Amino acid sequence: MTEIPKESKVDPRITKKLREIMGEKNATAAKHIRYAYSYDMSFVKPKLPDYVVMAETVEQIQELMRFANLEKIPVIPYTAGTNIGGLCIPERGGILLDLKKMNKIIKIDPESHYAVIEPGVSHGQLAEALYAHKLRFGWPVGPPSASVSSCAINHGIGGLNARYGLNSQEITSMEVVLPTGELVRVGSCAIVEDAWHSTLPLPKLDGLFKGWLGGTGIVTKLGIGVHPIPPFLKVFTVSCDNVEDMYSYMLNLSNYEICDDLTAVSWWLAQVPIPYPYREKPDEAPEWFSFANTNSFTQKEKEAREEIWEMVVDEEKKKGTSLKVTQYPEEALRARTQLPSQIVGSTKNYCKMAGAGISWPGTFTPANKWAPVYTEWKKLLIGHNLSPSVRMSMYRGVHYGMLRAMIPFNKQSADETENARRAIVECLKIDLDHGGIPYKPPVDFGQEINKRAHPGYLMLLRRVKQMLDPNDIMNPGKLAL
Amino acid sequence: MEWNISSLKDLEHYFWRCTACGTCRSAYDFGPPPFTRPICPAGTEFGFEGYYSSKGKAAFARGISDGSLTFDDPEFLEAVYKCTVCGGCQNQCQVDYKPHIPEVIEAMRREAVKSGAGPMPAQKNLVQSMKNYNNPYQGPRRVRMDWTRPFKKAKTPIKDINTEPAEVLFYVGCTGAFNKIAQAVPQATARIFQKLGVAFGILGESEVCCGSTAMRVGDAEEFKRVATNNLETFKTLHAEKGVKTIVTSCAGCFRAIKKDYILSSEYNQMMDGIEVLHTVQYLHRLLKEGKLKFEKELPWKVTYHDPCHTGRHLNKFRVDNDGSELWEGAYVSVDESECLYDLPREIIKAIPGVSFVEMDRIRGNSYCCGGGGGVMTGFTDWAGKNAGLRIQEGMETGAEKMVSICPFCYFNLTEGAKRISSNITLHDLTELIDLALPD
Numbered sequence: 001m002t003e004i005p006k007e008s009k010v011d012p013r014i015t016k017k018l019r020e021i022m023g024e025k026n027a028t029a030a031k032h033i034r035y036a037y038s039y040d041m042s043f044v045k046p047k048l049p050d051y052v053v054m055a056e057t058v059e060q061i062q063e064l065m066r067f068a069n070l071e072k073i074p075v076i077p078y079t080a081g082t083n084i085g086g087l088c089i090p091e092r093g094g095i096l097l098d099l100k101k102m103n104k105i106i107k108i109d110p111e112s113h114y115a116v117i118e119p120g121v122s123h124g125q126l127a128e129a130l131y132a133h134k135l136r137f138g139w140p141v142g143p144p145s146a147s148v149s150s151c152a153i154n155h156g157i158g159g160l161n162a163r164y165g166l167n168s169q170e171i172t173s174m175e176v177v178l179p180t181g182e183l184v185r186v187g188s189c190a191i192v193e194d195a196w197h198s199t200l201p202l203p204k205l206d207g208l209f210k211g212w213l214g215g216t217g218i219v220t221k222l223g224i225g226v227h228p229i230p231p232f233l234k235v236f237t238v239s240c241d242n243v244e245d246m247y248s249y250m251l252n253l254s255n256y257e258i259c260d261d262l263t264a265v266s267w268w269l270a271q272v273p274i275p276y277p278y279r280e281k282p283d284e285a286p287e288w289f290s291f292a293n294t295n296s297f298t299q300k301e302k303e304a305r306e307e308i309w310e311m312v313v314d315e316e317k318k319k320g321t322s323l324k325v326t327q328y329p330e331e332a333l334r335a336r337t338q339l340p341s342q343i344v345g346s347t348k349n350y351c352k353m354a355g356a357g358i359s360w361p362g363t364f365t366p367a368n369k370w371a372p373v374y375t376e377w378k379k380l381l382i383g384h385n386l387s388p389s390v391r392m393s394m395y396r397g398v399h400y401g402m403l404r405a406m407i408p409f410n411k412q413s414a415d416e417t418e419n420a421r422r423a424i425v426e427c428l429k430i431d432l433d434h435g436g437i438p439y440k441p442p443v444d445f446g447q448e449i450n451k452r453a454h455p456g457y458l459m460l461l462r463r464v465k466q467m468l469d470p471n472d473i474m475n476p477g478k479l480a481l
Numbered sequence: 482m483e484w485n486i487s488s489l490k491d492l493e494h495y496f497w498r499c500t501a502c503g504t505c506r507s508a509y510d511f512g513p514p515p516f517t518r519p520i521c522p523a524g525t526e527f528g529f530e531g532y533y534s535s536k537g538k539a540a541f542a543r544g545i546s547d548g549s550l551t552f553d554d555p556e557f558l559e560a561v562y563k564c565t566v567c568g569g570c571q572n573q574c575q576v577d578y579k580p581h582i583p584e585v586i587e588a589m590r591r592e593a594v595k596s597g598a599g600p601m602p603a604q605k606n607l608v609q610s611m612k613n614y615n616n617p618y619q620g621p622r623r624v625r626m627d628w629t630r631p632f633k634k635a636k637t638p639i640k641d642i643n644t645e646p647a648e649v650l651f652y653v654g655c656t657g658a659f660n661k662i663a664q665a666v667p668q669a670t671a672r673i674f675q676k677l678g679v680a681f682g683i684l685g686e687s688e689v690c691c692g693s694t695a696m697r698v699g700d701a702e703e704f705k706r707v708a709t710n711n712l713e714t715f716k717t718l719h720a721e722k723g724v725k726t727i728v729t730s731c732a733g734c735f736r737a738i739k740k741d742y743i744l745s746s747e748y749n750q751m752m753d754g755i756e757v758l759h760t761v762q763y764l765h766r767l768l769k770e771g772k773l774k775f776e777k778e779l780p781w782k783v784t785y786h787d788p789c790h791t792g793r794h795l796n797k798f799r800v801d802n803d804g805s806e807l808w809e810g811a812y813v814s815v816d817e818s819e820c821l822y823d824l825p826r827e828i829i830k831a832i833p834g835v836s837f838v839e840m841d842r843i844r845g846n847s848y849c850c851g852g853g854g855g856v857m858t859g860f861t862d863w864a865g866k867n868a869g870l871r872i873q874e875g876m877e878t879g880a881e882k883m884v885s886i887c888p889f890c891y892f893n894l895t896e897g898a899k900r901i902s903s904n905i906t907l908h909d910l911t912e913l914i915d916l917a918l919p920d
């Protein structure tokens with residue numbers, strides 16, 4: 001059985017004060033509630049928060065932060081806890097701040113193409129509201145009930161990453177409560193109350209709150225760019241027998257920038273679900289599949305994209321690669337192109353065979369390192385009896401992108417969880433040494449990053465954190481500083 | 482009679498399949514257009530994880546099984562009962578935990594009862610009443626016949642099946658018999674049967690509660706007692722009174738007989754030659770055979786509320802028990818064909834004059850009225866408040882009537898409508914049918 005979270009001390013005086021600030025029904029120290037927030041699907045060990053509160057207004061959050069600062073109690077922001085990195089598991093107890101009740105879509109500007117949302121707005125909720133204006137956003141292949149803003153502020157990856165960039169690059173403005181309780185704004189909304197269209201050309205202060213894993217402030221409103229839905233969808237699917245050939249194809253195709261998402265997945269990730277424990281791929285099956293989503297406004301535009309794609313396929317074939325135009329497994333394709341998706345959201349395609357656990361070495365890695373890293377990962381993961389279920393995605397206009405191994409495991413067993421953790425951390429080290437950087441890193445990863453970091457980077461990081469959060473109460477410990 | 486009712490320990494493997502992804506928190510469909518709505522009444526009301534959906538219930542189950550959470554904490558006890566066991570969450574989940582979700586919730590309650598702490602005080606009264614009176618409403622046996630008074634008065638008495646044989650047993654259920662508002666349901670059912678000349682009878686004062694309520698609140702012993710009694714009665718009625726069909730207008734009774742009674746080792750033997758139907762199924766057959774003919778117009782705008790117990794609770798899950806297909810315990814697929822989604826709608830649409838409109842959350846994603854899982858008794862105020870939310874959704878369609886096929890929903894939604902001062906009125910489908918049939 002996995003570890004049981006250790007009990008912490010609850011101070012009734014603090015509970016009482018939290019009830020005064022958040023409202024009687026919005027604050028608790030009940031063990032069963034704290035227990036429900038003590039774990040997630042990752043290998044990170046469960047730890048109990050001391051209190052759980054739910055916010056309904058910005059003012060409540062401000063007052064909460066002023067109080068927490070005075071008492072030096074940690075505060076951990078939470079929306080759905082699906083980050084796959086234990087990022088909402090309190091390292092040092094404290095107050096778990098659940099923001100899912102703050103779920104208003106404040107504004108959709110269909111003309112200027114942006115939306116303003118509260119942190120509790122889910123992908124499913126926003127997808128429905130945007131669709132009414134024939135607009136879309138880069139939906140991750142994650143749970144439809146998870147938060148749009150939490151994905152974006154932590155450099156989440158959505159299905160439009162090859163066209164518009166990462167979801168954090170879509171952020172146009174922010175309202176944030178600082179760890180000390182002050183309310184700040186960055187981007188155009190800082191200058192004009194209801195203008196949420198751009199973080200530029202002002203100093204890009206949004207960086208103070210992006211990629212910090214909730215360690216520098218609580219985002220209470222977020223402006224994001226949204227985009228029209230082109231009516232003509234075409235998904236190009238190919239397969240290759242080896243990672244080198246797949247890399248060659250993706251590199252070639254990405255030069256033309258015709259895709260919304262250009263992704264390849266190993267045979268193991270293309271299975272619904274990922275085999276657990278490791279199972280050998282049948283000899284006749286290709287090792288890699290790719291789907292390239294394209295969306296066009298006219299039939300002619302679609303045909304032009306097809307022409308480019310066919311040219312790339314011809315070129316790759318002429319090179320003598322193993323590339324074949326193939327069918328992508330049907331359910332797996334639906335899971336990745338019909339987003340947000342309940343198939344992936346409920347982890348059917350990832351965890352169904354393993355049970356309860358999933359973690360990843362999820363990285364941004366130069367594309368020319370994908371093949372060597374994959375080859376090493378594959379050996380290592382198979383050595384741990386885990387499937388090398390790897391994804392590679394090329395980002396917008398560049399030759400680097402996501403390299404990730406989605407590793408399900410049986411979380412009921414402490415041994416199997418530890419086996420997965422070890423393998424994943426080892427994979428991460430290999431990737432870091434090839435120039436990759438993990439996203440949404442659990443503390444184990446943070447330590448590996450920091451070991452390799454330039455001292456000036458760490459100094460700056462500490463200084464910014466100290467400036468914004470002098471008592472180190474915001475999701476402390478997560479950056480492993 | 483042996484009963485195969487799982488303990489929490491038996492289900493441990495399954496609640497450990499939950500990944501805490503939270504997909505069960507809302508109903509979602511890709512569409513297009515995409516569709517997202519809250520689906521969990523408990524989460525909607527109480528907000529904290531734990532209360533929310535099957536993710537929260539897996540957390541509670543894990544906490545019980547690792548010893549972190551115990552029922553001597555009254556707040557925890559309450560939390561386990563603050564769930565309508567509606568299965569809305571179950572409808573979203575796609576992993577091996579899915580088929581077992583309501584079972585896990587009820588197994589926790591069985592643990593609570595075993596520990597001496599559960600169920601909730603008001604529910605304890607209800608179970609005690611079952612022991613004393615064979616019904617959960619503390620009604621003396623003779624009161625069970627109150628709903629039949631208009632029939633006696635009209636000199637069209639209903640047959641007592643104990644004395645007069647009949648092919649159809651109309652199993653009334655305690656809510657329809659004892660709840661003043663819900664009495665409209667058996668009355669309409671019996672009037673329809675009489676109008677159509679159906680040879681039916683009732684058990685009258687000797688009817689015994691189906692046991693659904695006891696099962697839902699975790700009292701397996703009391704459930705077994707009444708269920709065993711009923712199975713024996715059904716067998717005798719078949720052998721001695723020629724009963725071939727049991728018809729009930731109560732979604733709770735229907736669910737219990739169809740899904741809970743099959744946990745008995747002797748179910749097949751006891752029920753041999755007997756078919757169990759919800760009234761809607763029975764009448765839909767007659768409609769298709771041309772024997773149910775509507776004559777009167779009902780010029781109403783109507784919406785339909787799918788009860789959980791006649792909807793997704795009737796899902797049939799295919800589980801790979803021996804590992805021959807996928808792996809041991811794998812959830813393979815779900816078969817919705819026994820869920821009563823289309824039949825009531827088809828009947829409503831067949832009634833002249835009715836204009837039918839759908840709410841947003843329907844069929845498998847219907848939003849529970851808030852009355853199930855012992856909540857109407859244990860947390861009456863919350864049940865009514867939640868019903869108000871459902872009524873609100875009905876009002877948004879512009880409907881003036883909300884129709885359903887469950888006396889619990891009927892009563893609770895009526896409370897909800899009062900609570901938000903809505904003009905919507907509640908009707909059981911049998912009432913509409915009765916009104917549309919010639920006198």
Ligand SMILES: Cc1cc2nc3c(=O)[nH]c(=O)nc-3n(C[C@H](O)[C@H](O)[C@H](O)COP(=O)(O)OP(=O)(O)OC[C@H]3O[C@@H](n4cnc5c(N)ncnc54)[C@H](O)[C@@H]3O)c2cc1C
Binds near residue numbers: 076079084154346350
């Ligand atoms: C099966 C599966 C697939 C996934 N696929 C993807 C994918 O393709 N791309 C992707 O990007 N993600 C993916 N994810 C991860 C995750 O689902 C998304 O990033 C999601 O949108 C995060 O939202 P959340 O509500 O779960 O955030 P949480 O886990 O609740 O929070 C994430 C982090 O943000 C912090 N935080 C939360 N709210 C605030 C706030 N208001 N202010 C400051 N900090 C805050 C938290 O403290 C935490 O550090 C996947 C997850 C699963 C389970």
Ligand code: SF4
Binds near residue numbers: 501503574
């Ligand atoms: S019950 Fe199913 S959908 Fe809900 S969190 Fe668990 S795995 Fe996800």
Ligand code: SF4
Binds near residue numbers: 522524565566567571
């Ligand atoms: S059964 Fe219904 S009330 Fe209970 S957790 Fe699931 S959705 Fe919520």
